[in-house]
Amino acid sequence: MESADGDDGAAYRKPAVDDRALCFAHIHDRYLDEELRGAAFEGRCAFCPEDARGPAQVVLVGRLADTVLFALSGYGCPADAPVEWPHGDSHKVPPDPAQAVAEACEPVLDTDVLKAVQDYIDRREWDGDPVAYMPRSSAVRDSWEGLCRTVAARDLDLPDSDPSPGSDRDRLESLMGRIAGIVRGENLVMRIEPGVKIWRGRMRSDKTLPGYRAADIGSVPPERAAENRMSRAGVPLFYGSAAAGTAVVEISARDGRPFAAVAAFETTRPLRLLDLVDIPEPPSLFDRRHAARRDSLVFLRDFARDLSRPVFYDGRKHRDYRPTQYLTDYFRQSAELDVDGIRFRSAHNGGVNYALFVDATQCLEPDAVDGQGTLRLIEGSERVEDLDRSHVTQAV
Numbered sequence: 001m002e003s004a005d006g007d008d009g010a011a012y013r014k015p016a017v018d019d020r021a022l023c024f025a026h027i028h029d030r031y032l033d034e035e036l037r038g039a040a041f042e043g044r045c046a047f048c049p050e051d052a053r054g055p056a057q058v059v060l061v062g063r064l065a066d067t068v069l070f071a072l073s074g075y076g077c078p079a080d081a082p083v084e085w086p087h088g089d090s091h092k093v094p095p096d097p098a099q100a101v102a103e104a105c106e107p108v109l110d111t112d113v114l115k116a117v118q119d120y121i122d123r124r125e126w127d128g129d130p131v132a133y134m135p136r137s138s139a140v141r142d143s144w145e146g147l148c149r150t151v152a153a154r155d156l157d158l159p160d161s162d163p164s165p166g167s168d169r170d171r172l173e174s175l176m177g178r179i180a181g182i183v184r185g186e187n188l189v190m191r192i193e194p195g196v197k198i199w200r201g202r203m204r205s206d207k208t209l210p211g212y213r214a215a216d217i218g219s220v221p222p223e224r225a226a227e228n229r230m231s232r233a234g235v236p237l238f239y240g241s242a243a244a245g246t247a248v249v250e251i252s253a254r255d256g257r258p259f260a261a262v263a264a265f266e267t268t269r270p271l272r273l274l275d276l277v278d279i280p281e282p283p284s285l286f287d288r289r290h291a292a293r294r295d296s297l298v299f300l301r302d303f304a305r306d307l308s309r310p311v312f313y314d315g316r317k318h319r320d321y322r323p324t325q326y327l328t329d330y331f332r333q334s335a336e337l338d339v340d341g342i343r344f345r346s347a348h349n350g351g352v353n354y355a356l357f358v359d360a361t362q363c364l365e366p367d368a369v370d371g372q373g374t375l376r377l378i379e380g381s382e383r384v385e386d387l388d389r390s391h392v393t394q395a396v
């Protein structure tokens with residue numbers, strides 16, 4: 001049996017770390033390409049078809065893996081410190097480098113090369129010589145996640161006062177200030193001129209035209225304003241869509257009645273809006289000069305996606321709405337940003353939605369004159385859509 005142990009020992013020999021090389025045809029990011037050029041040498045690519053493997057500039061798979069991991073660490077440049085929340089930060093999961101590389105490199109490396117990089121990382125782990133990996137922390141994203149966890153763990157309802165240093169309100173202000181800084185830095189405040197149409201609607205059980213007045217279909221008074229993702233109970237917010245079809249999709253998602261009645265308002269004064277519809281594409285992960293901007297844009301995109309989820313009752317606990325409510329409140333109150341609302345994408349059809357800081361007194365009837373209020377119902381815009389038959393009843 002002793003000799004059998006020896007044979008088993010051979011079977012357990014450590015797998016060799018990948019010593020293959022690849023040419024630059026398999027790398028689809030110009031910054032990653034630049035990072036690797038200095039380590040290139042003339043050799044044969046193990047990933048090109050065999051009949052095309054002439055001498056070429058190549059790099060080792062291991063070198064590629066190390067470079068990607070170094071980029072994921074932010075090229076060794078520490079990010080700003082996040083806002084630390086005293087509770088709720090307890091369950092951070094240790095980072096998995098192979099997983100991180102897969103997420104980061106899926107659009108950047110050919111599939112077989114990506115697989116080789118992941119295998120390289122796994123084999124180093126197996127060899128007891130794991131790759132070094134310390135993911136770059138994004139201050140604003142980490143702070144936001146910390147806030148969300150804290151809110152969930154403590155059912156946190158922050159007081160409006162107590163801005164003393166170290167208080168929760170103080171931490172929140174600090175985080176919001178950073179987010180406002182990103183909004184300014186990316187020029188995400190836009191101005192819309194009077195005359196922009198915004199559609200509102202209600203689900204109905206029959207197809208008769210309801211004959212809406214602004215008072216019926218505009219913002220509800222505070223005592224009827226229900227809680228939702230962007231606003232607390234009692235805080236009116238005017239939700240609408242740039243297209244009638246988007247308004248129908250939004251209201252019908254949570255209501256099984258067969259008819260949707262919609263009507264359009266138009267804006268009666270210029271408005272300044274936080275524009276989360278067209279957030280710029282983040283720079284490449286491998287562009288070391290723009291790592292901080294990348295953090296900001298990735299955060300904003302994630303946040304916009306959070307806001308775009310259905311705004312009405314979706315079965316989640318209300319405290320899950322607190323972070324987005326805080327942030328919306330901050331935008332509403334910020335004298336520095338001075339915005340009248342938020343423009344964002346519908347999660348249902350990718351259309352444009354508005355959440356305006358407009359109460360019922362600002363939603364006027366069709367006979368209101370220019371310069372009054374903020375929104376004016378458009379005479380004759382009302383129509384009823386039959387969701388089963390796509391038939392439209394329209395006022396003339």
Ligand SMILES: [Zn+2]
Pocket residue numbers: 022023024025026045046047048
């Ligand atoms: Zn090749």
